[in-house]
Amino acid sequence: MSQVRPGDTPPVLDLIGIGFGPSNVAMAIAISEHNARAGGQEPVTAQFFEQQPRFGWHRGMLIDDATMQVSFLKDLVTLRNPASEFSFLCYLKSRGRLVDFINHKNLFPLRVEFHDYFEWAAAKVGGMVSYGHEVVGITPVVRDGAEEYLDVTVRSGEGLVVHRARNVVIGTGLRPLMPEGVERGDRVWHNSELLARVDGLEGTSPSRFVVVGAGQSAAENVAYLHRRFPTAEVCAVFSRYGYSPADDSSFANRIFDPGAVDEYFAAPGSVKRKLMDYHGNTNYSVVDIDLIDDLYRQMYREKVLGTERLRFLNVSRLAAVEEKPDAVHATVKSLVTGEETILDADVVVFATGYSPVDPVGLLGEVAGRCLRDEQGRVRVERDYRILTDPGLRCGIYLQGGTEHTHGITSALLSNTAIRVGEILDSLLDRGVKAAFDEARLVTEGTGGTAG
Numbered sequence: 103m104s105q106v107r108p109g110d111t112p113p114v115l116d117l118i119g120i121g122f123g124p125s126n127v128a129m130a131i132a133i134s135e136h137n138a139r140a141g142g143q144e145p146v147t148a149q150f151f152e153q154q155p156r157f158g159w160h161r162g163m164l165i166d167d168a169t170m171q172v173s174f175l176k177d178l179v180t181l182r183n184p185a186s187e188f189s190f191l192c193y194l195k196s197r198g199r200l201v202d203f204i205n206h207k208n209l210f211p212l213r214v215e216f217h218d219y220f221e222w223a224a225a226k227v228g229g230m231v232s233y234g235h236e237v238v239g240i241t242p243v244v245r246d247g248a249e250e251y252l253d254v255t256v257r258s259g260e261g262l263v264v265h266r267a268r269n270v271v272i273g274t275g276l277r278p279l280m281p282e283g284v285e286r287g288d289r290v291w292h293n294s295e296l297l298a299r300v301d302g303l304e305g306t307s308p309s310r311f312v313v314v315g316a317g318q319s320a321a322e323n324v325a326y327l328h329r330r331f332p333t334a335e336v337c338a339v340f341s342r343y344g345y346s347p348a349d350d351s352s353f354a355n356r357i358f359d360p361g362a363v364d365e366y367f368a369a370p371g372s373v374k375r376k377l378m379d380y381h382g383n384t385n386y387s388v389v390d391i392d393l394i395d396d397l398y399r400q401m402y403r404e405k406v407l408g409t410e411r412l413r414f415l416n417v418s419r420l421a422a423v424e425e426k427p428d429a430v431h432a433t434v435k436s437l438v439t440g441e442e443t444i445l446d447a448d449v450v451v452f453a454t455g456y457s458p459v460d461p462v463g464l465l466g467e468v469a470g471r472c473l474r475d476e477q478g479r480v481r482v483e484r485d486y487r488i489l490t491d492p493g494l495r496c497g498i499y500l501q502g503g504t505e506h507t508h509g510i511t512s513a514l515l516s517n518t519a520i521r522v523g524e525i526l527d528s529l530l531d532r533g534v535k536a537a538f539d540e541a542r543l544v545t546e547g548t549g550g551t552a553g
Contacts, residue, residue: 486500
């Protein structure tokens, strides 16, 4: 545990952000806007550290015709501050496309366009982020007998540097998920790396791809590979009878409303489970109906023409995958008959989703101070702060990894703008309280009266 000594105390930031994906970009914007309103009076000081060399968000899935699944109005700021200069509409204005976008009559931009918006917004708060910097450890710091600060050790090309803060916000995103026992290789991919891997196939003539999964990314992979390699067969493998459409109806979408977070947080555990069961089809293992229809039309057209390249192996699972230097042997097993089919493919793509990064994995000894529920999950307060034992006064906030407490929007864009505003309000409220308590202690220590 670090001990503060005179002469070697580093400056204390109000907040250190770990990761600089969309959620922490939004956090930096909220702080920037707050400081601008404050006019230089007691600004919130913050620094974010991102291990990537530049901003990047699911770059491997920026397929040229893939669109967002959320409205452009659910950008990094609009639900919190509709007048923000960091909005998607301001981005369009800066790119000279505002009128064109309006004429497009579409709420859902291209994914590659929204990524460009994120990069544009990240650049506008670029002074608050250090790229190529990896957080490798967090240690509590004792002050006046209490653990008041956190020392955050950061590694870069220049070595290790320790930064100190009153609070940290963890926004490290999601990790690609592979089935148990399956390792990625030259011919076994996760869909998160699709575009970079496909570029390596230039100049070759692949004859077959196998895509495993039943969600939006899987369907997009199937459509993209079928289009990109016009002589290759593309086999989709999933355990369902067919792709399930996403429920994006108006009433169901209220599960993404800011108010739904309050209701979910206050609900008993049994109700939480029911809500996730009821509305999982708004987000998990579902596909946009337009894409489903397009794939079915393409499959039927090929049957009519006798040129079948698009195959759907439904009610099946991938039982085994064996990578060889020149091919992948994929064993597909029917869930109905148990019959096994061997497919020799050039590549097997697993569109099998993501898992949340352990939110306390970086906390070291601080992790032991985080309180947990009966299932071993960290307890999180409504302001997204991990509940810790009373001796740890600094705040540890989560952007992601809070689905069990805050609901389906935990790691989604839908509520990002509101979430970062709530975290900032919590920082400010707790900062004011800490300043008041410190002033009271000083006053009482000199024999005065606390007013």
